[in-house]
Structures are given as structure tokens and as C-alpha cells.
Amino acid sequence: MAPPPEQHEAATRPKMEKHQDPNPIEYENSVYQKGLKYQRPPFTFKPLEWEALASARMSAESAGYVTGNAGTGETARKNREAFGKWSIVPKRLVKASGEGFPDLSVTGLRTCAGNVAGGDKGDKRLPFPIACAPVGVQRIFNPEGEMAAAAAAAKSHVPYIMSTASSTSIEDVAKANGDGERWFQLYWPPNERQDITKSILSRAEKAGFSALFVTLDTYILGWRPSDMDNGYNPFLRSDQIGVAIGMTDPVFRATFKEKHGCEVEDDMGAAVAEWTRTVFPGMSHTWEDIQFLQEHWKGPIVLKGIQTVEDARQAVAAGVQGIVVSNHGGRQTDGGNSSLGVLPRIVDAVGEQLDVFFDSGIRCGADIAKALALGAKCCLIGRPYVYGLALGGRGGC
Numbered sequence: 214m215a216p217p218p219e220q221h222e223a224a225t226r227p228k229m230e231k232h233q234d235p236n237p238i239e240y241e242n243s244v245y246q247k248g249l250k251y252q253r254p255p256f257t258f259k260p261l262e263w264e265a266l267a268s269a270r271m272s273a274e275s276a277g278y279v280t281g282n283a284g285t286g287e288t289a290r291k292n293r294e295a296f297g298k299w300s301i302v303p304k305r306l307v308k309a310s311g312e313g314f315p316d317l318s319v320t321g322l323r324t325c326a327g328n329v330a331g332g333d334k335g336d337k338r339l340p341f342p343i344a345c346a347p348v349g350v351q352r353i354f355n356p357e358g359e360m361a362a363a364a365a366a367a368k369s370h371v372p373y374i375m376s377t378a379s380s381t382s383i384e385d386v387a388k389a390n391g392d393g394e395r396w397f398q399l400y401w402p403p404n405e406r407q408d409i410t411k412s413i414l415s416r417a418e419k420a421g422f423s424a425l426f427v428t429l430d431t432y433i434l435g436w437r438p439s440d441m442d443n444g445y446n447p448f449l450r451s452d453q454i455g456v457a458i459g460m461t462d463p464v465f466r467a468t469f470k471e472k473h474g475c476e477v478e479d480d481m482g483a484a485v486a487e488w489t490r491t492v493f494p495g496m497s498h499t500w501e502d503i504q505f506l507q508e509h510w511k512g513p514i515v516l517k518g519i520q521t522v523e524d525a526r527q528a529v530a531a532g533v534q535g536i537v538v539s540n541h542g543g544r545q546t547d548g549g550n551s552s553l554g555v556l557p558r559i560v561d562a563v564g565e566q567l568d569v570f571f572d573s574g575i576r577c578g579a580d581i582a583k584a585l586a587l588g589a590k591c592c593l594i595g596r597p598y599v600y601g602l603a604l605g606g607r608g609g610c
Contacts, residue, residue: 263600263604264280274445277442278440279348283436283544288551293576294551296580301586322535323568324396341371342589344591346595347374348596351379351380352380354602357607364391365610373386382461383422384416395421395422396424399428401428402491406491407505408468410509412464427517432493432495456484456489459488515537515570520539526563534567535567536570537572538572538589543574552571556571
């Protein structure tokens with residue numbers, strides 16, 4: 214006699230395996246074991262070579278977009294040079310946790326206080342103190358774009374931060390990320406379009422994004438000579454790359470149809486331009502406006518782009534759960550401080566009151582160690598994983 218349908222389903226359903234954190238030592242050993250059979254890895258492990266290798270695989274427009282910086286690139290150079298001003302001082306004959314390898318996990322992050330969609334409670338544990346920084350228009354680097362990066366992040370047990378400028382919808386990225394930890398980055402529409410902001414936040418929450426990262430330094434695109442030399446702005450083209458979230462947003466689609474009398478697909482040029490003006494409005498919000506986000510987002514809020522102690526203290530007063538000490542990798546303004554240079558002062562001022570994330574200039578593990586030693590709770594990695602995406606899609610990431 215056949216079992217009842219629910220019993221048959223349970224009997225045939227694959228058993229869920231307990232997730233194991235990736236082990237860096239085992240990974241390194243596997244590379245050498247394959248070497249015994251004369252097998253070499255598909256990509257170099259020299260991080261400073263990734264940019265050139267990836268650029269050779271990309272179009273001039275794509276390479277210029279990801280490698281380019283604001284102005285003369287002074288801020289970007291300062292980001293990298295700042296790491297060389299600090300040195301790691303080791304301690305010897307100290308018993309480490311586990312099997313001799315330091316415990317790199319991160320706990321106690323206010324930004325990991327529970328997955329909104331899943332209803333989890335309490336602090337989450339991240340096996341590594343890193344997350345994928347929000348990077349837009351990823352399909353210009355590889356056809357799989359954000360789908361590949363989000364899937365790779367989940368497999369590596371690294372949080373994925375999705376950009377508002379993504380070339381894939383919120384829902385599709387969430388599906389690719391599966392049960393991974395995912396956070397959402399907001400390019401903030403003006404107060405006149407709060408209906409759009411509410412719609413974006415609602416979609417992100419329903420799709421299981423548990424924290425909101427609000428970028429403060431990009432309400433207008435920076436002066437980027439590489440993009441200007443190529444005449445290339447991915448947010449103005451009708452191929453939907455960079456505007457996928459807008460083209461799939463029900464509120465934006467409805468208001469566009471009401472205004473223009475047609476669907477966005479019928480006039481992509483106008484739709485793309487209107488969405489770009491919505492998320493890059495050319496004017497900044499104010500500290501008072503954060504209350505609107507707090508009223509319409511259930512999870513933690515992190516402000517990205519903090520560069521001064523004064524603004525860090527304002528963030529504390531505003532009641533957010535975290536900040537990202539970041540200058541957008543030198544892509545938005547030129548002539549500014551390095552992010553690492555301002556990190557210690559900001560940590561000293563507010564590190565006990567909210568989570569301090571760090572990004573801008575990280576290229577290797579030693580960079581991460583230095584940022585953590587200077588007080589960062591977690592580091593965001595941007596360009597390196599994009600170079601991996603360009604070189605090998607999901608596997609490259």
C-alpha cells in the first residue's frame with residue numbers, strides 16, 4: 214500500500230545537511246593536493262594582479278566603470294597607501310582557538326540581530342568578518358551578474374549586500390542567495406518620492422533582506438574621467454542594466470504609466486531617465502529624514518559613507534545601528550582622506566554605541582586584519598569580487 218502523500222513527500226525529500234563553515238586551511242591544502250597531480254587553479258592567488266587580468270576580459274566601458282575613480286584618483290591612492298602605514302605586530306606561543314587557527318567569526322553585530330523574514334531572534338554569527346560590498350550593474354562584468362555573486366556569497370557564508378543599482382530584481386537576487394545572509398543597500402529617492410522608497414523597502418523585507426545600508430555620498434554620480442572618456446553612464450541606457458529594480462517596481466511602473474500613458478517597456482528611454490533621477494536626485498537628505506526609514510524598515514539601519522567623528526556622533530543620535538566608514542573607494546570625491554586614516558578616531562568616538570563597518574581599499578587578508586585591529590567590526594569587500602566575477606562568474610567570485 215502506498216504511503217499517504219505527505220509521508221511519500223517526506224521520504225523522498227532530500228535530507229538537509231548541517232552547514233559547515235568554509236575552512237581556509239583545508240582550502241589551501243586542497244590547492245597543494247591538486248598540485249601533486251599537476252593541476253593548477255584557474256585564477257592567480259596574487260590579489261594585486263586581479264584588476265589587470267579582469268580588465269583584459271572586459272570592454273573598455275566595463276573596465277573603466279569598475280576600475281575608475283573620481284578626479285585624479287588621489288582618494289583611491291590614499292586608501293591603498295594608508296594600509297602600508299600600519300604594521301601587524303604578532304604575539305608568539307599563544308594558544309589559539311580550534312585547531313590552531315584563530316577564530317575569525319563575528320558575533321554581537323547589531324546589524325545581524327535577526328533575519329526579518331525568517332523571524333530569527335538574537336545575534337547572528339558570521340564565520341568571517343567580511344561581507345560583499347554593494348556593487349551595481351554587475352551584468353556588465355559577466356552575464357550572470359548579481360545572480361552569480363549572490364550565490365557565491367551564500368556558498369562562502371559571506372553576507373551579500375545588494376545595490377539599488379543592480380541589474381537584477383530584488384526578488385531574483387534573493388532567490389539566488391537562498392538561505393544566505395543578505396542586506397540591502399539603498400540609493401535614497403527624494404522626499405517627494407517616498408512612495409518609491411516605501412515600495413523598495415517593502416520588497417526587500419519580503420525578500421528576506423535583514424539589514425538596510427543607506428549610502429549617503431551618492432545622491433549624484435561623481436566626476437569620473439574614465440566613464441566620461443568612454444561617454445558611458447550605465448544608468449542612462451535602455452538595456453535595463455543598473456535600473457532593474459525600478460523597472461520591476463510596481464509603484465514606479467504605475468506612476469510612470471499614469472504620467473506617460475504607456476508601460477515602461479513602451480518607452481524605455483524615458484523610463485530609465487526617470488528612474489535614474491529618482492535614485493540619484495542631485496540633492497542630499499537630512500538627518501531628520503532618517504526617521505522615515507526607521508518607520509518603514511523593521512530591521513537594523515546602517516549609514517554608509519561616514520568620514521568624520523561629527524557625522525558618526527550624529528548617526529548615534531539618530532538611533533541607527535551601524536555606520537560604514539567609507540569614501541566609496543575613491544569613486545565619488547577626490548582629494549579626501551583615506552578611510553583607514555579616519556577609522557581609529559571614529560571607532561574611539563562611537564565604537565561602543567553602534568557597529569562600525571569599514572570599506573575602501575581592501576585587497577588582501579592583511580588589510581582586513583589591520584582594519585579589525587583599528588576597531589572595525591566587519592569589512593566590506595568590493596572591487597576584488599567584481600574582478601572574480603569578470604574572470605569566472607560564480608566560481609570567480
